[in-house]
Amino acid sequence: MAKIRKIEQTAPAIVPRKKVAAYARVSVESERMSHSLSAQVSYYSALIQRNPDWEYAGVYADYGISGTGTARRDEFRKMVEDADARKIDIILTKSIQRFARNTVDLLETVRHLKGIGVEVRFEKEGISSMSGDGELMLTILASFAQEESRSISDNVKWGTRKRMAEGIPNGRFQVYGYRWEGDGLVIVPEEAAVVRRIFQNFLDGKSRLETEREFAAEGITTRDGCRWVDSNLKVVLTNITYTGSLLLQKEFIADPITKHRKKNRGELPQYYVEDTHPAIIDKVTFDYVQAEMERRRELGALANKSLNICCFTGKIKCPHCGVSYMHNRRTDRGLMEFWNCGSKKKKKVGAGCPVGGTINHQNLMKACADVLGMEEFDEDVFLDRVDHIEVPEKYTLELFFKDGNRIIRDCPNTGHQDCWTAEYRAATSEKRRKYGTNPRGATCFTGRIKCAECGNNYRQQTRKRKNGEKYHMFSCATTNTCGNNSIHEDDLQRLSAEAMGLDAFDASAFSERIDHVVISKGGRIAFHFKDGGIHEASYSTKRRAQPWTEERRKKQAKAIRDSFTGERRQKMRESMKRLRKERGDGWRRE
Structure with missing residues (x-):
């Protein structure tokens, strides 16, 4: 007899498409570089969308930003965040230089992406981060890219210093009191008046702190609308630009990779260019101010008359x-x-x-x-x-x-x-008699709430609910032995307002009108006014229970279900069997 075998229908396996993104970057802002960035974006958009096995996940592009760091590259950081969110499987980039010029940043980012299963492909070098020798090649080539960046930086610095040697400043820096017109600085009259006043205050013997307070009182602000502070004033007083001359290369970048900027204290040559623009402060005055600042610096705190100084200051x-x-x-x-x-x-x-x-x-x-x-x-x-x-x-x-x-x-x-003079001792004693022994944390109720059972004062207690919310209670000072009822602060405030005939509680009115309050058992309270009147009321002494939230209900239900373990269920069954056997048919009625 022939054998018949049924062949089941199988659905074709569908391979999910890879989510592919690309990263592009140019470091110089110019029309030509803008076209280059647009060309990169267009190229990768078309490349990804032409591949039927890929799903377009976008192109991330940073324009006019150096590749030596990642802090300012917003699109780069956004791409890594999207990769962490599993929105990207593959990242395409033109070359290692476009991805990063910092070896440490490159390796850390590639390793992080590789750890979450995201592949990075470098087209020019033909390297994939997922290949066996990918990281070795990346390390070598990234080092070359970093050194190339350092070489480019050195070339730029050489050109910059060459221009400085010829008296040409490096860019149009901003300085308060001036603005740029063409290739020269011109005076801003309103700002120049403030600069002259800063110098004049210093010559008059005022400290920078006094000038700061003076400007704050008059509403005088910086160009950006910020308050003048000590550091701003010091910059103005030490800026030789106000004499009509320029001092070039006051600062320099020590490392092109970290971009760390240092003050030039003789490590590199400086260039002093005279009479480049109109002066706000004459050179003689400026030099005198620098000498005076040095003299005050040597004196230290003794030179600052705004401080509380004496012969022991600094000694x-x-x-x-x-x-x-x-x-x-x-x-x-x-x-x-x-x-x-x-x-x-x-x-x-x-x-x-x-x-x-x-x-x-x-x-x-x-x-x-x-x-x-x-x-x-x-x-x-x-x-x-x-x-x-x-x-x-x-x-x-x-x-x-x-x-x-x-x-x-x-x-x-x-x-x-x-300090305990007779006057101070008397004032402190009076305060403690009136407000208790803790006048610093006292309220209008301190020392005024009396216990009818033992005659002691009620004290404020801070308590915390399960949700972390704090509230205040007033309890008898001898709660452990007295046992009189406590009262919530909000109840005390509400009853006080009703006793005084006010819509809302007023602490000053309570202090002026009410002499003391007596609390008795059972939630009875009596307000004794300073004019001899008494107002009695009552309040609930029941414990305030927090309403059950849906989350609490679910938690309680789960706890009950979890408590019925197999062992507990077995014990309950055995107990019911024993009851039926002992009581017979009437076990339900009993």
Whole structure:
């Protein structure tokens, strides 16, 4: 008998099309380069769409941007992001130079794309990142591309410096007070007036900080509408361009790959070109300002009269941190003057001074007078004999004399004891009696909410719900033994407003009108007014439950389902069998 075998119909295997994109770049903005970029975009768009096995994923193009980095190449970074999102399978590019001229950037990007399964094809070199020797060839050729970029940069620098040597500036830089007309700088009268005022303020003895505050008060801003700050003012005061001459090559790019810009401090020649444009400040004035700035720099903090300076300024040093001590004043407890290490300003981990503590100003003067053999401290004698003071340990001074001698003297900090004058002590006692022991965090309710059971004050407590939201409760100070009801702050505010006949709670009105509030068990509250009136009310003492969200319901249902394990179900079945056997037919009714 003949054998019959059925051949099942099979669907043809459909190979999914590859999502292909291309990357193009030109580094110079010009009409010719623009046409070149357009030609690259058109070429790759047509190439990808002609291939039936490919799906067009777009062409990413950066115009007028160097390939030595990726930070400014928006299209390049967008392409990598789309590749991470699985929108691209293959990337086409003309050559390694178009993709990147930085060896590190090239290898990091190619390795990243290869790791997520995205292939990069370099047409000119005929390299695929997925091939066995692809990375080796890329490393070699990328190094050549990087060195070519460095060579091009050196050639450009040579041309730039050649022009500078002939007195031709490198481009049209922006400088406040001038604008470019043709190939020359012309004065902007409104801005020039501000420049002259900056110089005049400095000549009048004003610090840059004083000029900054002066301009802020008058609404004088920079060309971009920003506030004048110390750094802007320093640039103006040190810019020789305002004398009508140019100083070329003030800065230079140290590395063409990283583009790191450095101030020229003698590493390269500079070119001084005289009388190239109208002057705003004469050269004599400019030179005097530079000399004065140098003099103030040598004096340090003593030259800045806007600071709180004295004879100890810059004289007290921390041998551990290498910085000077700062002079501080406090007026919240009467006038208190003290010194602490300048490292306290540095908000860095581990930047705290190991010595710690502060030096009381009055005790500092007493210790110095004692060491110098004076009944009263004399600033002139101190400056004449003492070179500087170091603080090796807490409350310990080491005085270094100009003749080479050194003396160590204790200087305890008694500032907190000294501030407790009779007047300050009386004011603090009154404040604590009125507002409790925490006046800094006090509210209008502090010290005014009384417990009817034990007579103690209610205290504010900050609590947190499961969702992280914070709220305030007022509870008896002896909650553990008293057990009187607590009250929410919003309930207290609402009841207070009702008692005062207001639509909304007003803290100042509460302080003016209500003497105290008494809370009794069962949610009863009584407001005692300063005029003798009493208003009684009640509030709910039930615990506030948060409404169940859909997410919470699902979570609870899942927890219940998960709790019914196989072992638990087996125990329940055995328990029901035992009940039926013990109770007989009436087990349901029971």
